[in-house]
Amino acid sequence: MSRIVVVGAGQAGASLVAKLRSKGFDGDITLIGAEPVPPYQRPPLSKAYLLGEMAQERLYLRPPSFYADQNITLKLGQPVAAIDPAAKTVTVGDEVIAYDQLALTTGSEPRRLPDVMGGQLANVFTVRHLTDVDAFEPLVTDGAHVLVVGGGYIGLEAAAVAAKKGLRVTLIEMADRILQRVAAPETSDYFRNLHSGHGVNIREKTGLAGLIESDGIATGAELSDGSCLDVDFVLVGVGITPHSTLAEAAGITLENGIRVDELGRTSDPSIWAAGDCASFPYRGDRIRLESVQNAIDQAEAVAENMLGANKPYDAKPWFWSDQFDVKLQIAGLNTGYTHVVRRPGEKDGAQSIWYYCADELRAVDAMNDPRAYMVGKRLIEAGKSPDQALIADPSTDLKSLLRG
Structure with missing residues (x-):
């Protein structure tokens, strides 16, 4: 019987295993996730979940019973330690799991502040995982002052929710304008005006020089313009990087993430990749898309190609952001x-x-x-x-x- 192992239990991993079963694959499927909860939606974390409008169970992409009903072995809270492409095995703790085909849907990780700038302090957070939001939610109190570092969509969404919760919000962006990397000045202007109208203090051309520490927490921030702020906590939204360390250690070719061909196959013919971690051919170029839509569509295409469809992935990029x-x-x-x-x-x-x-x-x-x-x-x-x-x-x- 054929054995498929999927490493990474996020949107792409959950979509891939569901597609395998819906397409009639009746072999062994194992889905491995580093987090201790079933695959869940990330976009609502910094919005509906933080606002208290969505319970944790509603974040789940499928009810936990789905995986058992579909005979999918779900291993949670167990990060993969290594991949051995020659032996066709993955190591999880003390267990070695064999595969005939392996899919990497390892996603991405948020960029963090370096320790020298205070990134290790207890009240400095990123907004990526369920545990991140659970950790800073108790600090989201009316009148508290939060410093948001980064004026991309992650930072702006976090700022919007914080302002709606009654916090005082200062957002800093070291580039000339918010959204500079991803949008035209006209879109930047629109969202600058939107946030300013809701009381968010946006400071462009302003970087973080360092955080002021007291007893392991950040109590203030020194900015690149020489000014200082008192802060109650800090949210860091300065982008994400593909989670490709496992693939790199296994000798798989990387190029801005895990390099795959038009079918989603890596440099190892038995290993595939999809979602945030994968870079793929697109209209004569090579891109990596960080979106829910791509995670689902690419993972489903890879699932079909693992079963022999031999159908190139035709990306149709679209994205969304909710602010106020x-x-x-x-x-x-x-x-x-x-x-x-x-x-x-x-x-x-x-x-x-x-x-x-x-x-x-x-x-x-x-x-x-x-x-x-x-x-x-x-x-x-x-x-x-x-x-x-x-x-x-x-x-x-x-x-x-x-x-x-």
Whole structure:
């Protein structure tokens, strides 16, 4: 009987094993996770879960009984120590588990502050795991002052929830503007105004020089502009890195994560990878996508290819972010854009930013504008690039562009 082992019990791992069973695979499946809880959703951690609107059990991607019902062996709280590609085994504690095919869905890890800057202090947190949020939730009290380090989507989402909980929030971003790496200045302006309107103190071109310590906790922060802040705790949102140490130790080729081909296979023909940890071919380039959508779609494609489908993964990137009363929906990738077109939405405060490279539409940021998102996504996936004057004209019926 064939044996498949999946290392990494997050969104990608859970999707992969479910797909294997739904496609009729009746061999042994073992899903191994370092965390002690079943696979769960990460996006609600810093939003609904922290706000107290979602219980832990509702975070679970599947009820715990699903894995037993599907005859999937679930090993939780047991990180894999090593992979032996020659012997086709993984080591978990004192146990050695054999595989015929192995899938790595190890995800990513948040970047942390270095210890020299105070990253080891007890009240300095990242926002990635259930244990992270459980650890700082008791500090989320009305009037407390939180310093958020990083003006990307992770930092901005954390800042929004903290402000909604009644905290005083200071967010620092060492780049010239928030969202500089991932969005146009127009989108940055929109979210800067949104946060400022809710009392978040955003300080751009400002880095963290170091934290002031007292008895193992951060009581203050020294900033790069020479100013100092008193703080009750610190949230660090400065990006994530692919979790590829196991693959590297096993001799698997890396390239901004675990390098896979169009099917999801690594440099070892018996080992596959999917999700945040995997870099894959995309339109003549190589990318790594950090999104729930990609984790699900790529993992399901890999599951089918492990069973012989031989079907290249066709990524259709989309993302979302919830901040205060704004839902941002992003279609496509704005890499290489040369200019943007701004389109006002139908409702107050709604708008969309359309990214073009010369005449080619590459991506859309839609703020409280689901129609613009839906149309933009369909246009991008169809390879259509509408005239930019039509996009800018609020009288244009966006749906009509789908027929052009």
